[in-house]
Amino acid sequence: MIRKSMLLLLALAFSVIAVAPALAQNPIEVKVWIAFTDGRLDWAREKAAAFNQQFPQYNVIIEGYDNYETLFASTALAFENNTQPSVVQYFEAATQNALDAKTASGEPQFKPIFEALAGREEVNGIRADFDDIVPAVRNYYTIDGQFASMPWNTSSAIMFSNANMLEAAGVESIPDTWAGIEEACAKIMAMENAPAHCITWPNHGWFFEQSVAQQGAELVNNGNGRQARATETFIASDAAIAFVSWWKSMQDKGYYVYTGAQRDWTGTYNAFIAQNVAFLIYSSSDTTLITKDAREAGFEAVASFMPHNGDVEYVGNLIGGATLWLTNGLSKEAEDAALTFLLWFSNTENAAEWHQVTGYIPIRTSAVELLEAQGWYEENPNSRVASAQLAAAKPSSATAGALVGGFPAIRNVVTTAIENILVNNADVVETLKAAQQDANRILEEYNLLNG
Amino acid sequence: MNVPIMAMAAAVGAAYMAWVFRQMQRPFWWGLGLGALTGTLGSLLFMTPLDFCTFEPERKPMDNALGVLLVLAGVAIVSYPTGWLARYFLARGEDRKALRGEQVKGAFNAPFFVPLLLLAPTLVILALFLYYPALDLFRLSTLLARLGTPRTAFRCVDNFSRLLDPNFTIVTLGLLIAALVILAVMWFLRRRGDVFRNDVYRTLSSVLPIVLLFLLLSATLDLFEANYRSVVFSTFYIAGWTVSLGLVIGLAVAYLAFQPVKGASIYRTLLIWPYAVSPAIAGIIFFVMFDPVGGIINHVLGQLGLGQPQWLKDPWLARWTIIIASVWKTLGYNILFYIAGLQNIANDLLEAAAIDGANAWQRFYHVVLPGLSPITFFLVITNITYAFFELFGTVDFLTRGGPAGSTSIMIYEIYTRGIIEFDIGRAAAQSIILFIMVIGVTIFQFRTSGRSVSYGA
Incomplete structure (x- = not known):
């Protein structure tokens, strides 16, 4: 008898546990993985908290990863274990991979947001308004005219100059060509209290791609992979050889300093702030921080366009940064929850504020207008540069940027080759040719499995 | 199915088993039959999943060679245990127990x-x-497989043969000649008579394992194609110095900390401290210390007027930075075990040696060192494992394998292939090569120093 009632009690307890959450109307969870662990993660979390307050039926949880590469790999592994979040931030180079990525059962890993929106202009009262997105972003991320992912952080490669050092060396205007940089460096290094070196930038594939695009050259075939799936890379193109040769010559003259590691954002940043170099080519994503840190270090950092090859026509720069991808297989409610957050997260106010705290460009025309009206650009001229640089680009397949499978791996091949040139004095042309072969093999294998 | 290959495997198995049966004084044709069977099965061990792909007509000689090796490995894997079992069942009662390694009298029955x-x-x-x-x-190692892509393609042994390009160098040849000369001299001395007191013989017999080790390492290096060879070289170089320096310094410090001085326990605790730090944190600490611009090392060197070495930019200096960081990291562990080992050395042995007139160095060399040999043996194995596998965190935070791949050790290369480039198949192949190497080093250890380890009476 006692045993029976115990069992009954137990059954009752279990059913309460099972039913309770449904009764309590727990908010729908939206897990968002992003590739930041610094102030940018804090900002995103602040925004998520504000969103959760505005939409109590949803609960957005943001998790930070060290960098794009780590997040990219962690997501791929999460899909293998079926522990993927609702939204993932994928960097621009992973766009083709994200489009092709499949789960073990053969389902696409991501759902294009235009598909999830299914023609809706707004979700939960938050307007999509894709016409408001600035052209540079639209050119890169739309595939067949539609957004597969939601733009968030968009940057470009720009140059920062130590204005005090330039003035002391008698460099009157900030150079905008490779030859101009060399001339300025000659003057700076001839000073009595010259810095250890003149210029630096991280050995990241992105700067290589920027320089190739600036010269109007494509990185891969088939219209930079935008007319049809790319099947061949042009890593040893004339434009690439010109850039890497110039890079090497700058190092040989003692102007460029290599910090010794690939993708070294920290070391190059510190060299500029410590005034060990006069110029830093960097991502505009840290414009606000660089300007502030420089001021605290006692000098003025001035932003300008990334210098280009003066011997050929300059056609403009590429974007960088990342977009937010919606994972596939969510319930309708969870998908709408994620969509609501994505649209809200990049609305005019948030886009403007995100630009102010970081240096990523405001991705909406309305955000630019808002910032103009607030007088932000008057006070912060450095913040204008990245947007202006992107707006100045002539629309073409070169400046749209490459869409290619296995791009992160190809980037790794490129930076490894460049490192070999910088550290071991390997021959530029031969090394790039070998890298092109490696990259073609990666692409061929990628297309074999995904084509 | 590939009949000639299977026949070859059957012949090898038959020869081995016939030899076993003859040793056991049984008719050898029984062995021939059993061996032919194990040999055939052995050839199928790897070749069934591979479907004899290495012997297809369009394959390169390298693939054929790898196929033969795989067949032989399969034959060994099947035949050797069968041979052992055969010996066991053919043996008489007492011998059986000896083969089983069973203690006839024991507490646990x-x-x-x-x-x-x-x-x-x-x-x-x-x-x-x-x-x-x-x-x-x-x-996975036989596939073209990418992370996030469910589709795969069969690649036979391409992932392996792509890494191989045997090319024997003069260094290997020199070491081979040296080893042969040593063996010849030892053989000659032994033939002449009593070698127990012969100093030359004793020196040679202690030099031989070292020459053999270097011969083995050099020959292994020669197997690989240029890019992967430099990876394997960095691995050997960094691991070799990490293990040897870590053990020597660890023992020296432990010997000092073992002396009965005031507050010895505090010193010991502090000395073991670095072990609690994770390899990644060690990487960050050393990155900050060795930063050429703002690091403390170059600051001190600058103060002393010794210049500003570019620690992480020069391939050799970068390797040494990794070695210094990892020696520092393992030091606490080594000290811990050596202090424990020193406590186990009987005092009366040292006293007896002192009474016999041995000085401090002789006592250390002839009593303490042999007494520590089990600990040293254990530490060599754990340190090698550390240097091969755990160094990943240190490398990732210090150099990311750079400059120009000079610190990209094998485990880091696997990470680069698999996680950065998403090429799971090649990463798996490299993992297997690393796996085989670590097993090889461990077997070598057991064969050479393992024998001279004294676990006491």
């Missing part, structure tokens, strides 16, 4: 399944989380 039962939980966990993934690694 239980049915044979009891130990197995006690081991079962561990074995289940090992099978599930170690052996199964390890087996899956072999499957």
Whole structure:
């Protein structure tokens, strides 16, 4: 008898546990993985908290990863274990991979947001308004005219100059060509209290791609992979050889300093702030921080366009940064929850504020207008540069940027080759040719499995 | 099916088993029959999943060679245990027990399944989380497989043969000649008579394992194509120095800390401290210290007027930075075990040596060192494992394998292939090569120094 009632009690307890959450109307969870662990993660979390307050039926949880590469790999592994979040931030180079990525059962890993929106202009009262997105972003991320992912952080490669050092060396205007940089460096290094070196930038594939695009050259075939799936890379193109040769010559003259590691954002940043170099080519994503840190270090950092090859026509720069991808297989409610957050997260106010705290460009025309009206650009001229640089680009397949499978791996091949040139004095042309072969093999294998 | 290859395997198996049967004084044709069977089965061990792809007509000689090696390995894996079993069943009662390594008299006497039962939980966990993934690694290593792509393509042994390009260098040749000369001299001395007191013989016999080790390392290096060869070289170089310096310094510090001085326990605690730091944190600490611009090392060197070495930019200096960081990291562990080992050395042995007139160095060399040999043996194995596998965190935070791949050790290369480039197949192949190497080093250890280890009476 006692045993029976115990069992009954137990059954009752279990059913309460099972039913309770449904009764309590727990908010729908939206897990968002992003590739930041610094102030940018804090900002995103602040925004998520504000969103959760505005939409109590949803609960957005943001998790930070060290960098794009780590997040990219962690997501791929999460899909293998079926522990993927609702939204993932994928960097621009992973766009083709994200489009092709499949789960073990053969389902696409991501759902294009235009598909999830299914023609809706707004979700939960938050307007999509894709016409408001600035052209540079639209050119890169739309595939067949539609957004597969939601733009968030968009940057470009720009140059920062130590204005005090330039003035002391008698460099009157900030150079905008490779030859101009060399001339300025000659003057700076001839000073009595010259810095250890003149210029630096991280050995990241992105700067290589920027320089190739600036010269109007494509990185891969088939219209930079935008007319049809790319099947061949042009890593040893004339434009690439010109850039890497110039890079090497700058190092040989003692102007460029290599910090010794690939993708070294920290070391190059510190060299500029410590005034060990006069110029830093960097991502505009840290414009606000660089300007502030420089001021605290006692000098003025001035932003300008990334210098280009003066011997050929300059056609403009590429974007960088990342977009937010919606994972596939969510319930309708969870998908709408994620969509609501994505649209809200990049609305005019948030886009403007995100630009102010970081240096990523405001991705909406309305955000630019808002910032103009607030007088932000008057006070912060450095913040204008990245947007202006992107707006100045002539629309073409070169400046749209490459869409290619296995791009992160190809980037790794490129930076490894460049490192070999910088550290071991390997021959530029031969090394790039070998890298092109490696990259073609990666692409061929990628297309074999995904084509 | 590939009849000639299977016939070859059957012949090898038959020859081995015939030899076993003759040793056991049984008719050798029984062995021939059994061996032919194990040989055939052995050839199928690797070749069934591979479907004899290495012997297809369009394959390169390298693939054929790898195929032959795989067949032979399969034959060995099947035939050797069968040979052992055959010996066991053909042996007489007493010999059987000796083969089983069983103690005739012992405190623990239980049915044979009891130990197995006690081991079962561990074995289940090992099978599930170690052996199964390890087996899956072999499957992956034959595929063109990318992370996030369910589709795969069969690639036979391409992932391996792409890494190989045997090319024997003059260094290997020199070492081979040196080893042969030493062996010849030793053989000659032994033939002449008593070698127990012969100093030359003793020196040679202690030099021989070192020459053999270097010969083995050099020959291994020669197997690989240029890019992967430099990876393997960096691995050997960094691991070699990490292990040897770590042990020597560890023992020296432990010997000092073992002296009965005031507050010895505090020193010991502080000395073991670095072990508690994770390799990644060690990487960050050393990155900050060795930063050429703002690091403390170059600041001090600058103050002393010794210049500003570019620690992380020069390939050799970068390797040494990794070595210094990892020696520092393992030091606490080595000290811990050496202090424990020193406590186990009987004082009366040292006293007896002192009474016999041995000075401090002689006491250390002839009493303490042999007494520590089990600990040293254990530490060599654990340190090698550390240097091969755990250094990943240090490398990732210090140099990311740079400059120009000079610190990209094998484990880091696997990470680059698999996680950065998403090429799971090639990463799996490299993992297997690393796995084979670590097993090889461990067997070498057991064969050479393992024999001279004294575990006391």
